[in-house]
Amino acid sequence: MKRICFVLLLLTLLLPLAACGREEKRPETAAAPSTETALTETGEIAATEETEEEPETEEIAPPGEEELRELVEKNLDCVLSIFDGGYLQYDTTPTENKLHKVTDPRFADFAALESFVRSVYIETEADELLYRQVVPGHTLYVNLDGELYIDEAAMANKGYYVDWSNFDLTVVAVSGGSCRFTVTAALIEPGPVAERKPYVRAGEAIYENDAWRLNGTIL
DSSP, X not given: OHHHHHHHHHHHHHHHHHHHHHOOOOOOOOOOOOHHHHHHHHHHHHHHHHHOOXXXXXXXXXXXXXXXXXXXXXXXXXXXXXXXXXXXXXXXXXXXXXXXXXXXXTOSSHHHHHHHHHTTBOHHHHHHHHHOEEETTEESEEEETTEXXXXXXXXXXXXXXXXXXXXXXXXXXXXXXXEEEEEEEEEEEOSSSOEEEEEXXXXXXXXETTEEEESSOOO
């Protein structure tokens, strides 16, 4: 009986020790960031997003007076020598459709004329000059297989009494891609004694396709 009691007492002492030996050690886990830390990190990200710089838009340099004068002079060439006040040199012998081949040395073909006109005016105005029907069904200049012709049905003589030599140019306002200006020439009224009067016309240059172009003819 004493031996049984001794065995039971011994088991009572050894069982808790065996249980402690078998207990597995749990791996340590990283502490989750506190609410304050998370908020701080979010605040820093938000601040970073707010301080991101937007791409800078390229500023358009306004045209200089010399550039504007060159555009006006090219415009006068178009108005007085090509489209309205006069025409390009041409062969007097017409085709059966009453077209005359242009012989002006400056423009070997229709593409050369088109390139020159588009160097002066914005696209819509250049299209108007090149392709407008002066009379129904007839444009002044004709692209015939790439060659440049003039249509006599669209030709007309016009009187013109403005002296554009040494014209004055004044810039009125520049805003973004627009530059408004005035040019002043001399109006010569025909009569026994020619009288000269100021002849003022407004113009506008538009920045298009990386260059300044006139928004319309100045006549």
